[in-house]
Amino acid sequence: MVQPQRQRTFFLLICLVPTLLLFVVFTVYPLFSGLYLSFFDWTGLSQHRTFVGLANYDHLLHDPIIPKTIWHDYFLVLTKVIGIMVLSLFFAVALTQLRIKEAPVYRILFFFPNLMAVVVIGILWSFIYNPDLGLINAGLRAIGLDSWARPWLGDQQWALPSLVLPSVWAGIGLFMLMLMGGILNVPKEIYQSARIDGASEWQQFWHLTIPLVWPQIRNSVLYIVITTLNGSFIIVQIMTQGGPNNATQVMGSYLYQQAFQQFHFGYGAAIGVMILILSLITVLLLQWLMRGKRFEY
Amino acid sequence: MASRAEAAGAAYPNKVRSHSIGERLVQGGLRIPLVLWAIAVLFPILWTILAGFKSNGDIYADPWGLPTTWNIQNFADAWTTGSIGHAFVNSAIVTVLGTLLTLLLAIPTSYALERVPFRGNRVLYNIYLAAMMIPQALGWIPLFMLLNTLHLLDSIWGLLLVYTATQIPFSIFILTGFMGTIPRELEEAAAVDGLSPLRTLWQVIAPLAMSGIITVAIMDAINYWNEYFMALIFLQSPEHYTLGVGINYLAETAQYTNAWGTLFAGLTIAIVPVIVLYAIFQRRITEGLTEGAVKG
Numbered sequence: 001m002v003q004p005q006r007q008r009t010f011f012l013l014i015c016l017v018p019t020l021l022l023f024v025v026f027t028v029y030p031l032f033s034g035l036y037l038s039f040f041d042w043t044g045l046s047q048h049r050t051f052v053g054l055a056n057y058d059h060l061l062h063d064p065i066i067p068k069t070i071w072h073d074y075f076l077v078l079t080k081v082i083g084i085m086v087l088s089l090f091f092a093v094a095l096t097q098l099r100i101k102e103a104p105v106y107r108i109l110f111f112f113p114n115l116m117a118v119v120v121i122g123i124l125w126s127f128i129y130n131p132d133l134g135l136i137n138a139g140l141r142a143i144g145l146d147s148w149a150r151p152w153l154g155d156q157q158w159a160l161p162s163l164v165l166p167s168v169w170a171g172i173g174l175f176m177l178m179l180m181g182g183i184l185n186v187p188k189e190i191y192q193s194a195r196i197d198g199a200s201e202w203q204q205f206w207h208l209t210i211p212l213v214w215p216q217i218r219n220s221v222l223y224i225v226i227t228t229l230n231g232s233f234i235i236v237q238i239m240t241q242g243g244p245n246n247a248t249q250v251m252g253s254y255l256y257q258q259a260f261q262q263f264h265f266g267y268g269a270a271i272g273v274m275i276l277i278l279s280l281i282t283v284l285l286l287q288w289l290m291r292g293k294r295f296e297y
Numbered sequence: 298m299a300s301r302a303e304a305a306g307a308a309y310p311n312k313v314r315s316h317s318i319g320e321r322l323v324q325g326g327l328r329i330p331l332v333l334w335a336i337a338v339l340f341p342i343l344w345t346i347l348a349g350f351k352s353n354g355d356i357y358a359d360p361w362g363l364p365t366t367w368n369i370q371n372f373a374d375a376w377t378t379g380s381i382g383h384a385f386v387n388s389a390i391v392t393v394l395g396t397l398l399t400l401l402l403a404i405p406t407s408y409a410l411e412r413v414p415f416r417g418n419r420v421l422y423n424i425y426l427a428a429m430m431i432p433q434a435l436g437w438i439p440l441f442m443l444l445n446t447l448h449l450l451d452s453i454w455g456l457l458l459v460y461t462a463t464q465i466p467f468s469i470f471i472l473t474g475f476m477g478t479i480p481r482e483l484e485e486a487a488a489v490d491g492l493s494p495l496r497t498l499w500q501v502i503a504p505l506a507m508s509g510i511i512t513v514a515i516m517d518a519i520n521y522w523n524e525y526f527m528a529l530i531f532l533q534s535p536e537h538y539t540l541g542v543g544i545n546y547l548a549e550t551a552q553y554t555n556a557w558g559t560l561f562a563g564l565t566i567a568i569v570p571v572i573v574l575y576a577i578f579q580r581r582i583t584e585g586l587t588e589g590a591v592k593g
Contacts, residue, residue, distance in 0.1 A: 007494070008494070012409055012413060015409035016406055018402055019405070020421075022458065022461060022465070023428070023465050025443075026443075027462045027465075027466075029443070030437070030438075030443065031431055033442075033443075034438055037438060044441075091330075095331075098324055098327060099324070100324070100331070106334075108576070108579050108583075109335050110334065111579075111582075111583075112342060112572060113338060114519070115571045116342075116571070117523035118523065118525055118541075119523075119544055120568060123544065128341060133356070135344075135360075138361060169338070177583060201323070226429070230430075237526075238525075238545070259437075260437075268438060269435065269438055272436075272438075273435065275434065275435065276432055276435055280430065
């Protein structure tokens with residue numbers, strides 16, 4: 001485009017500067033400030049903060065709760081990725097490839113949980129898991145499995161797995177739509193010629209659908225991993241507060257409790273740095289593992 | 298989607314017919330998970346709405362049954378004594394203005410990053426992209442101090458600015474994807490016609506990127522309407538609460554007062570408007586999201 005240089009510069013400044021300013025003030029600055037704070041001992045309430053060097057990180061390495069929180073986070077990452085991807089891929093294929101008349105109804109319904117606030121979902125599912133009033137125990141008792149009924153969220157062993165179901169329930173709709181977009185974008189002729197060649201539905205699924213929507217699958221997996229590592233603590237904080245006895249404590253909930261409830265801001269910041277490093281490593285590793293496999297057509 | 302399968306069937310009628318009984322069985326079998334999931338999605342939502350009409354006695358006696366009397370008082374209690382009314386208005390303000398501000402900032406930046414070559418263009422784009430991976434929790438501690446310094450703590454305006462900043466990277470990511478598909482010739486023609494770059498952006502590019510803009514607006518709005526944790530940290534007085542915090546407050550109160558009906562009425566007030574809006578706009582939302590998935 002031919003334009004006077006000054007007009008172009010002015011246009012660029014208008015486009016870029018206000019956005020960048022807000023982004024730097026409310027996202028970049030807090031991030032670096034958080035990194036900096038992790039070298040201090042600070043209650044967050046007083047003016048006084050003491051530089052302690054790497055003491056917070058030293059404490060982090062020797063804190064017996066930290067390995068638990070990491071393991072719990074990755075447990076949630078793995079179970080959520082498997083649960084959400086298997087179900088949303090199945091639903092996406094069923095709603096696009098099979099002749100189901102009422103497909104739009106399912107498509108609309110399955111997105112409902114994505115419209116709901118995490119706090120609403122958390123409260124709702126706490127009720128579903130409620131030992132006395134809850135739907136799950138009532139259902140188990142109704143079919144004679146009384147011995148299976150338990151205080152799900154208060155059970156040392158079952159509390160963490162119990163958090164997977166609401167997360168999957170809340171996530172399916174969005175990823176189903178994204179995968180449906182990928183499948184609908186595949187030229188029809190490819191499936192037609194596969195049918196002529198005698199490929200079964202199952203073969204079509206493995207050898208056509210999966211490779212062709214691989215970019216959407218990869219993006220979905222990455223998105224689930226990032227949002228779980230950075231946001232799983234919200235459902236934890238609402239449903240169990242990390243309990244019982246840290247059985248559901250994840251990195252983010254521990255950060256929140258340390259910084260905003262126990263007022264160890266410096267230590268909370270160090271946990272934040274740990275989350276940042278682990279997420280970056282995980283995302284880079286996943287991108288490397290899921291690289292290529294793109295299928296040109 | 299059905300038409301595609303039918304077209305394929307019409308082209309090879311024998312093949313399809315020979316499979317039809319087996320296919321019908323398979324189809325029936327595959328419907329079962331769809332029906333089960335539909336129930337799993339609908340049942341808790343309907344139950345929440347019904348529980349909003351129940352008295353406490355009903356909730357304890359028959360938690361998963363129908364209300365014996367339809368109790369509207371719960372909604373009035375949630376709206377006034379539970380401050381859900383205040384929270385509803387606050388959330389609406391933050392959602393509408395926040396979404397508008399996000400678009401106002403993200404659209405020009407996306408256009409510049411996608412279409413105007415300048416030094417540092419790729420670097421800036423990658424910085425925004427990388428920001429999507431940052432755990433927000435790390436920034437909350439300094440943000441708390443920053444808002445305090447700016448006298449924006451305990452204010453929905455401060456919250457609105459923070460929300461906008463957090464959604465800017467995602468919005469840019471989606472919008473640049475959509476703008477990348479617009480033919481460059483259109484801008485060149487606009488330049489030849491003597492349109493300034495700003496007018497080209499608002500009169501030529503923005504209308505063409507409308508499905509992307511709507512997608513981003515909806516995703517941002519859902520996020521702002523539903524956000525809970527930052528609101529919990531940054532808002533302190535009940536008259537500034539947004540819906541998430543208001544509902545959490547109702548839930549905590551219910552632990553002591555057993556006002557479960559009021560809590561579920563509050564949850565209903567939070568859920569129903571969004572579902573109604575979604576039902577109205579669902580075609581656009583689905584189109585935007587499926588398209589966005591391909592382009593993004």
